[in-house]
Amino acid sequence: MKKYIPFGFLVLLSSLSLLAQQRPPAISSPDVHADNSVTFRYFSKKAQRVTLSGEFLKAPVSLMKDTSGIWSVTVPNIKPDIYPYSFFVDSVQIADPNNTYIFANERFKRSIVDVPGNTPLVHSLQNVPHGKIHYQYYNAKTLGRTRDLLVYTPPNFDASGKSKYPVLYLIHGGSDTQETWTKVGRANLIADNLIAQGKAKPMIIVMPYGNVRPSPMPDFTKEIVNDIIPFIEANYPVATDSKNRAVAGFSVGGGQTLNIGFTNTDKFGYICSYAPYTATDEFKKNFTDWNPNADLINKQVKKFTISVGTEDFLYESVKQNIAMFQEKKIKVEPLIVSGGHTWMNCKLFLAHSLQEIFK
């Protein structure tokens, strides 16, 4: 029988060599080291200047080029967390071409780096039972289109209907997507870890896509109440009373959380707003001249928190939001931490909420 060597190896090698000429070399970036330093690399023979911007840095740092065209810099001693970063190649901002992990966002392309450290963090992948994330389509009737949403189901999820799970509706920030809470915020791993420790109840977390363009934002409040909640209740074994339903969100989603929650206090027993952005027509309409029945609301809403970092660019605004609710006699628990308008803080806020809701 004829021996099939080299199976087109020569053709293949010459094709690959052609391909190799077109593609930059495979380089490793980011390289996270055991001492919490990270080496970032970028390949370019033509660039004049390459800098690294990252939320672990106070100011951009320059990468140095070696003779092969590989630019690199090692940043020492990064506090363990997950951070967005990008390169500026001359004046062009880019995600790290060699890093698969991208910040899910509509406006920019940044990469994310996970510095795990030696002690597992609340968002770390740990050796515990894991839940699943379901990607699915639903009929967004209010908006007149088919949309995506993500649904986290907890470890050992019982789909039979024998258990009725509480549900958290969790909304991303302004130019984020329905994937940002898992891809950047690791909501699923935070839930896995806290459930494993008995610190959070097994729950379902629904992560819709909150942006509505060009339609007005109040449509998203209707979308949640009229379309998403019924869809989830028709397709998952969930408890349908308000004490088993929570809403939370970050930034624009934090503002949406206040709008959704306080126009539906009969439906949401827990309202958790993270660094809310409230300079919207909807917020103005709902809360200017607001005359709430505080006694009723304080009975309906078991827990209402507003979280923010002291370096957040919205810090002053959020303090005014908190003061407004206090003035109206609405019981609000402020959670003020250090840090800025970041997803590092989002993860902490979510971890806090998951331990507070459905108790």
Added chain:
Amino acid sequence: MKKYIPFGFLVLLSSLSLLAQQRPPAISSPDVHADNSVTFRYFSKKAQRVTLSGEFLKAPVSLMKDTSGIWSVTVPNIKPDIYPYSFFVDSVQIADPNNTYIFANERFKRSIVDVPGNTPLVHSLQNVPHGKIHYQYYNAKTLGRTRDLLVYTPPNFDASGKSKYPVLYLIHGGSDTQETWTKVGRANLIADNLIAQGKAKPMIIVMPYGNVRPSPMPDFTKEIVNDIIPFIEANYPVATDSKNRAVAGFSVGGGQTLNIGFTNTDKFGYICSYAPYTATDEFKKNFTDWNPNADLINKQVKKFTISVGTEDFLYESVKQNIAMFQEKKIKVEPLIVSGGHTWMNCKLFLAHSLQEIFK
């Protein structure tokens, strides 16, 4: 009662104005028009030259800058499909910052544009029942780590165990990820559409992460057989005989498909290899001096297809693969189409396979 106007509007506006100075303006890109032309836009005041590369173009085209720093080009008359594209800003290749849809890949960052056309394509989001994609972790024992995989379940999936579904194991290309078959290949929508038309059987599609580095590639064959198949069979209601199990893959994954399939013909009733890359030690080991029992294999494997485009850089190599199997008297159905080593072709290959398997 004190009136809370302006709720920190002034603080907010000044903060946002600061933020706005740091961020490029929101622009719309890509804009897909009804006549199948697409406008691509990029903002830069500093760039000297911006070009567009895309798999719908034979050669890069230049964008023109307006006085506000917005570069744009309109490409007419694109054949409806989903295409990868990128910008070159001076010499820097980037994904489109304003496009959320990124090609899931480890080596490059390209965007994808969907030109839907007037007639729904096999991968289009249509008004049919939709399945779900499950993102989950599993214990990859062979590789000694926890890995991700994606599992498509069909519309109206019955989790009770009353129905036993056939399973397709579907593997991505060399620097792709476990998300590429859904994010770029729309495997879920192709399945939804073909199932709705009665052209494909309701099935489960498992999309693992096929890259093994630095370990040798044969470990992935073991990983599929020893870890992934048992994991799926323990967690999903699936039929476990070989006539209800298929393996398919593209490029490096197409080569893996041949290795996995033909070292396990007792386990896979269907083997579908798309533009296989076979210049690997594993392929050489398995198929050099291969002396198969063709009669037995042709009984075990109900359908074996090798698909490739005539402009694929692997075309000559794939033709030799086909000739080798024919020489060994293994029944192989070649599917030769036009086009290159692209995900446009992958979608066609998968659509073809889904109509051929489990019949």
